[in-house]
Amino acid sequence: MEQLQFAKDQGTNRRSAFGQRFFFLVEADDVDTSGPDFDTVDGTLALHSVRAGVGLLVGLKRQRQCYCEYCYGQCTRAEPDCEGCHYKSHVDNWVPFTLKAKAKAEARETRLSAAEAAHNTGVLVARGNIFARPSGGDELHSYYLVKALSGVQEVREERGWIDDYDMHATIGEHVIQGRYLEWLNENTCTEYYIDSKKKCLTYSHHVVCVDVKVTTRTVRGNLIVSISDEEHERILGALF
Structure with a gap:
């Protein structure tokens, strides 16, 4: 970068x-x-x-x-x-x-179709996958990588779910539990480690790449993850 x-x-x-x-x-x-x-x-x-x-x-x-x-x-x-x-x-x-404006009914249908398509992409996530999701405007990251600890789950508790980053999912929403991949060295930004101390929640419709292709190596028992330039470009293409 x-x-x-x-x-x-x-x-x-x-x-x-x-x-x-x-x-x-x-x-x-x-x-x-x-x-x-x-x-x-x-x-x-x-x-x-x-x-x-x-x-x-x-x-x-x-x-x-x-x-x-x-x-x-x-x-x-x-x-x-x-x-x-x-x-x-x-x-x-x-x-x-x-630009030509859509009719109100057509615009509403388009938004619903887009939301459904995004959710269906998230449904493809399985436990163990590494997927990409938007960073929400983070100045340092174009996207976040997450290792899935589950597939898509529907929140059924009335009080909802809250993760270790204070993200709150309410009843009826569909989320994936996971762990963020953090940069091993913020000066090079080429390799990641999996943050095993915290869990995060990702809305199913926020998943942009289901199964990110990675290469791994082990250093003193710790798993180090990296992605290729081509995979980085593929994720950016899905985002933008």
């Missing part, structure tokens, strides 16, 4: 699977969800760049993102262009689109 500010072919980042990129954190509380839902943008899965345009509900999209000096400078402009792009032969121009 520390090397993401550098280009892939620069210095110590030459052997990394990552290229240079920029992250913009949007806190959950900063998103206004009171308005209407909108239809998805055509070709969303193939797009690498989407941004706001000029005018109500107008956006701009293109299939390739570029961080050359010229394109980076366009980030502050309301109406960007690609004329001075250093890689114009490989980067397409911005194309405007207009």
Whole structure:
């Protein structure tokens, strides 16, 4: 993660699977969800760049993102262009689109379907799996890794359940019991150990990757876990 500010072919980042990129954190509380839902943008899965345009509900999209000096400078402009792009032969121009609001009934059905699909992903978690879940805006972590101590369980007690991190699940909610994986060294952020002293609860609909592929080694009887760059990218792709 520390090397993401550098280009892939620069210095110590030459052997990394990552290229240079920029992250913009949007806190959950900063998103206004009171308005209407909108239809998805055509070709969303193939797009690498989407941004706001000029005018109500107008956006701009293109299939390739570029961080050359010229394109980076366009980030502050309301109406960007690609004329001075250093890689114009490989980067397409911005194309405007207009968001279309869904009907209320359709929007409600979409939200319910999304929640059900997320829950069904969590149901696939089995005891012993290592899964990924959102970090909830933690500045140091894009996601958390958790070792499952159970599959999905429904809270049936009237008083609910509370974990060692003061997370409270109420009656009727579906959760997974587990233990967080913590960084072995916060300076390198490449390996984890399983925190065996505390238990955590994760809502079933917060699971983004069911069975994270890891490699392990044992040091003085302690299990050390690491994930590959490719697996890290897969988790980020599921999150964003």
